[in-house]
Amino acid sequence: xxxxxxFKNQDKKQLIIAMIGSFMxxxxxxxxxxxxxxxxxxxxxADILGPNTIIVQKKVTTSSSLNLxxxxxxxxxxxxxxxxxxxxxxxxxxxxxxxxxxxxxxPLVPKFSSDVFIQTVDPDFMDVxxxxxxxxxxxxxxPMILPRDFLVMLNTFMSAQGIPQISDELAKDIKFKFRIxxxxxxxxxxxxxxIGFTNEVASILVPESFxxxxxxxxxxxxxxxxxxxxxSGTESEFGLxxxxxxxxxxxxxxxQMVVGRLKSMxxxxxxxxxxxxxxxxxxxxxxxxxxxxxxxxxxxxxxxxLLRMGYSPKKIINKFFFYFIKIFGWISLIGFGMFFxxxxxxxxxxxxxxxxxxTDMTLFSIYALLFAYLIFGIASFMNAKKGIxxxx
Amino acid sequence: xxxxxxxxxxxxxxxxxxxxxxxxxxEILLEQRKKIMLNASSGKGKSxxxxxxxxxxxxxxxxxxxxxxxxxxxxxxxxxxxxxxxxSVVFQDLQLFNNLxxxxxxxxxxxxxxxxxxxxxxxxxxxxxxxxxxxxxxxxLSMGQQQRVAIxxxxxxxxEWLILDEPFSHLDKExxxxxxxxINERCKQLNAGFVLTTLGDDCDFSYDHExxx
Numbered sequence: 001x002x003x004x005x006x007f008k009n010q011d012k013k014q015l016i017i018a019m020i021g022s023f024m025x026x027x028x029x030x031x032x033x034x035x036x037x038x039x040x041x042x043x044x045x046a047d048i049l050g051p052n053t054i055i056v057q058k059k060v061t062t063s064s065s066l067n068l069x070x071x072x073x074x075x076x077x078x079x080x081x082x083x084x085x086x087x088x089x090x091x092x093x094x095x096x097x098x099x100x101x102x103x104x105x106x107p108l109v110p111k112f113s114s115d116v117f118i119q120t121v122d123p124d125f126m127d128v129x130x131x132x133x134x135x136x137x138x139x140x141x142x143p144m145i146l147p148r149d150f151l152v153m154l155n156t157f158m159s160a161q162g163i164p165q166i167s168d169e170l171a172k173d174i175k176f177k178f179r180i181x182x183x184x185x186x187x188x189x190x191x192x193x194x195i196g197f198t199n200e201v202a203s204i205l206v207p208e209s210f211x212x213x214x215x216x217x218x219x220x221x222x223x224x225x226x227x228x229x230x231x232s233g234t235e236s237e238f239g240l241x242x243x244x245x246x247x248x249x250x251x252x253x254x255x256q257m258v259v260g261r262l263k264s265m266x267x268x269x270x271x272x273x274x275x276x277x278x279x280x281x282x283x284x285x286x287x288x289x290x291x292x293x294x295x296x297x298x299x300x301x302x303x304x305x306l307l308r309m310g311y312s313p314k315k316i317i318n319k320f321f322f323y324f325i326k327i328f329g330w331i332s333l334i335g336f337g338m339f340f341x342x343x344x345x346x347x348x349x350x351x352x353x354x355x356x357x358x359t360d361m362t363l364f365s366i367y368a369l370l371f372a373y374l375i376f377g378i379a380s381f382m383n384a385k386k387g388i389x390x391x392x
Numbered sequence: 393x394x395x396x397x398x399x400x401x402x403x404x405x406x407x408x409x410x411x412x413x414x415x416x417x418x419e420i421l422l423e424q425r426k427k428i429m430l431n432a433s434s435g436k437g438k439s440x441x442x443x444x445x446x447x448x449x450x451x452x453x454x455x456x457x458x459x460x461x462x463x464x465x466x467x468x469x470x471x472x473x474x475x476x477x478x479x480s481v482v483f484q485d486l487q488l489f490n491n492l493x494x495x496x497x498x499x500x501x502x503x504x505x506x507x508x509x510x511x512x513x514x515x516x517x518x519x520x521x522x523x524x525x526x527x528x529x530x531x532x533l534s535m536g537q538q539q540r541v542a543i544x545x546x547x548x549x550x551x552e553w554l555i556l557d558e559p560f561s562h563l564d565k566e567x568x569x570x571x572x573x574x575i576n577e578r579c580k581q582l583n584a585g586f587v588l589t590t591l592g593d594d595c596d597f598s599y600d601h602e603x604x605x
Contacts, residue, residue, distance in 0.1 A: 001500055005489060305487045308448070310476030310504050310549065313468060392468050 002306075002319055006299050014294070018287040019331055025280030026335030029372065031342050032274040034365040038357040039266045053125050053232045054252040055093060055201060056245060072225035081229070084244060086237040091122040093228035094211055095203070098182050098218035102204065105177040105191060110161050112154065118144075118178075119203040120211040125230045132195050135207040142178065142192040145205040146171070151197065168197060182218040285328075285376050289383050292324050296387035304391045313388045320384040321377075328376050332369055339365070393478055393552045395422040395445065399454035402440045413604040415441070417454075420603065422587065424552060427579070427597075430589040432605035438589040439484050441605065442557040445587075446481050447471045476504055480551040482559045486542040490531030494522070494541050497530050502548040516544045520570055535562040543571050547578045554579060554586035560595060568595050 058071045073092065081090045096118045103113035123133060128145070135142050155165040166174065172194045181187035198205065215224070233241040245252060296303065303316055347359050397420040410416045415430075416437065422428060432438050443449040444456060447463055456463045458474070466474070488497050498513045508516075517523040520540040525533060530541060539562050546554060554575065560568040572595055579586050587603075588595075 001492075001496055001503070004496075005492060005500070008491065302489060305489065306500075307472070308446070308475060308481070308483075308487065309501055310472055312472050389468070392471075 002311075002316075003323070005302050005306075006316075006319055007295070007323060009298055009302075010295050014291055015327075018284060018291050019327065021280070021284035021287055022328065022331045023284075023335050023338070025277060025282075025284045026332055026369065026372065027338045027342070028273065028277035029281050030336060030339040030365040030369055031346070032270050032277050033368045034339070034343070034362045035346065035357075036267065036270040036274055037362045037364055039270060041358060053230060054241070055121075055228050056231055056250045056252045057228045059249045059251050072227050073229060078226070078229065081231065081244075081248075084240075086234050086240040086244075088232045088234060089122075089124065089230075091125065091230045092226040093230055094120045094208070094215075095224070095227070096211065097215045097220060097222070097224050098180055100214070101179045102192075103177055103179065104174065106175040109174055110158070110163060112157055117203045118206050118211070118214075119201065119228075120206055120208045121201075121230050123208070125232060128196060133207055135210045135213075137213065140191055142190055142206055142210050143195045144176075144192050145196045145198050145201075146194050147202055147204065148197045148199050149202070150204070180214050180218050183220065186218060188218075281372050285372075285379065288324060288328065288376070289379055292320060292380065292383055293387060296320065296384070300391055303388060307388075307392055313385075313392060317381070317384045317388045320387070321381045324380045324384075325377055328373060328380070332373055336369065393459050394424055394457075395553065396420070396457035396460070397422070397454070398457060400444065400452050400456060401454055402437060402444065402449065402452045404451070405437050405440065408436075411604065415603050415605060422553070422585070424585055425583055426585045426600040427576075428585065428587045428601055428603055429597075429599040430587055430603045430605065431592055432589070433591065436605035438605065439557055441587075441589065442481060442483065442555050445553075445555055446475070446479060477550050479553045479555060480546045480549050481554075482539075482542050482546045482556045484557040484561075486538050488530045488538055488542055488545070491529065493527050493529055494525050494533070495527060497541060498545055498548055501545045505549050507548050507550065513544065513548065516547065516574060517541075519574055520544065520567065536564075536567065539563055540567065540571060543575065547574070551582060552584050554584060556586060556588045558589055558591065560590075560593075565595075572597055 058073070060071060078090055078092065081087060100116050100118050101113055102116040104111060123130060126133070132143055151166075151168070151171055154171075158165050174194070176192045176194070178190050178192050179187055180190065192206075231241065244250075306316060307313060343359075347357070350357050397415055397418070399417055399419060400415075401417045405416060414436075430438060430441060440449065444452060447466065450464060458478075489500070492500065494517070495510070495513075499510070502508055502513060514523055514526060517526065517540070520543070522533075522537050522540050525537060525541075530538060533541065539559060543556075543559055546556075556575070560571060563571065575586060576597075578584075588599075
């Protein structure tokens with residue numbers, strides 16, 4: 001009966017407008033948060049390098065070829081790069097200062113051997129299982145990450161030998177060995193195993209400890225130069241990283257730049273949509289709150305009389321609070337349903353455009369919805385409390 | 393519950409010259425279970441008296457004490473409890489819900505303490521000869537009928553005091569008598585007192601004492 005008394009006298013048109021506004025805001029909020037996360041996740045796991053990470057080197061010019069310009073980085077240059085606001089971290093890529101050759105060591109695979117170039121990067125920049133990515137002097141097998149092009153070359157060799165080509169997974173089961181040596185004919189054989197592949201690095205990657213061991217024991221005495229750096233940039237600011245590379249005459253592998261640029265661009269666009277959605281949810285929430293105020297003011301006689309009859313303010317506050325919480329709950333539920341409709345079409349659109357983003361649900365969009373609901377609930381309660389006690 | 397008016401002077405009435413018998417500015421004790429008639433002409437503060445005693449107005453000097461407790465110290469929750477169980481009022485403007493039926497107007501009050509069944513409430517209306525209006529919206533009733541509904545509504549709760557602010561102003565003598573009889577029976581049943589404010593008509597009823605404004 002209280003509901004009949006308090007909610008019969010209302011302007012439904014205004015309520016419906018406020019509800020449509022909230023519904024649109026909620027739908028866009030969930031959708032934009034979901035796709036912002038998905039676009040940021042795009043590319044993760046496809047390579048061993050972490051997200052927004054690139055390897056840079058100085059541009060090789062005619063003068064550098066003639067030894068007139070340096071192609072290595074000084075410590076001062078590295079420190080300067082670290083000071084840039086949009087750069088999270090910079091670490092040198094360390095190369096071998098000793099001779100390495102790489103050969104198959106499996107009776108089931110034909111003999112193949114080649115001199116190779118190995119490098120190591122800080123594990124913080126890599127997206128690998130850290131329990132696998134380690135080596136100590138006691139270990140008999142060195143984990144390594146192979147450039148995918150190297151596997152293509154290996155397969156070409158297999159094919160020429162009339163042996164079936166090997167997949168990524170099969171390659172991980174084949175035994176290989178390194179021969180590490182120096183100019184004084186000291187040498188050592190160590191078994192190695194592929195634990196992953198990379199499209200971004202042109203050399204075989206090994207753990208830092210193995211590189212240190214090789215360089216300490218077999219390295220020649222000349223000072224090692226840093227010619228490549230790993231740089232990780234902040235999200236959505238890849239444009240600034242790119243600009244900085246141009247200014248400092250640095251270059252990076254094109255594909256790394258394209259992915260970074262694409263993510264930065266789409267991420268910025270979605271951030272704009274997210275901003276608009278947050279404003280929309282805020283404004284529509286405000287409209288609903290204002291509508292609640294209007295409703296309480298229209299029913300001020302009823303509220304006042306109920307209080308005079310002995311109805312507890314808490315009971316009347318709860319009536320208004322639960323009424324609007326229920327409305328916002330329905331709006332959220334319908335908005336959530338609409339998000340799935342949008343998702344169905346948007347996922348298909350992204351896939352057609354070659355952007356294979358994950359199709360599973362992101363928890364953050366649900367958290368955002370719950371957060372919006374919580375904020376509305378608190379605002380609604382405070383509003384009802386203020387309105388009812390005013391009539392006391 | 394004893395109600396003590398300790399030198400109360402409502403601010404809007406400060407400029408008016410009050411007689412020596414007036415309750416304003418004097419110490420008056422409303423003893424529990426007493427039947428009191430408050431007699432005054434228009435503009436002397438009958439409704440102010442009702443609103444002050446019910447905690448709706450606090451713009452006065454002096455003290456209003458319920459069992460020696462100053463009502464200005466009461467919390468909203470205490471007032472709610474008093475309005476629900478200790479004091480019932482028939483306001484001069486009745487304060488009914490015009491969009492609700494007579495039945496709903498009575499039920500909304502009765503639901504707070506579940507004092508009567510629907511049939512009991514209907515029997516009260518029958519005593520006042522408006523039981524045929526049970527399903528009718530209050531806004532469609534005459535003033536006299538509305539007054540009778542408001543009186544029945546005021547009885548649908550436990551109370552120690554019943555304050556009636558000119559409750560018979562639109563009733564003929566017969567209906568006033570019937571209403572007063574019903575009020576008196578209910579007060580007896582609850583061992584409660586009541587204050588009836590009038591413009592001078594004693595409705596042929598014997599009161600314990602009379603107050604003037």
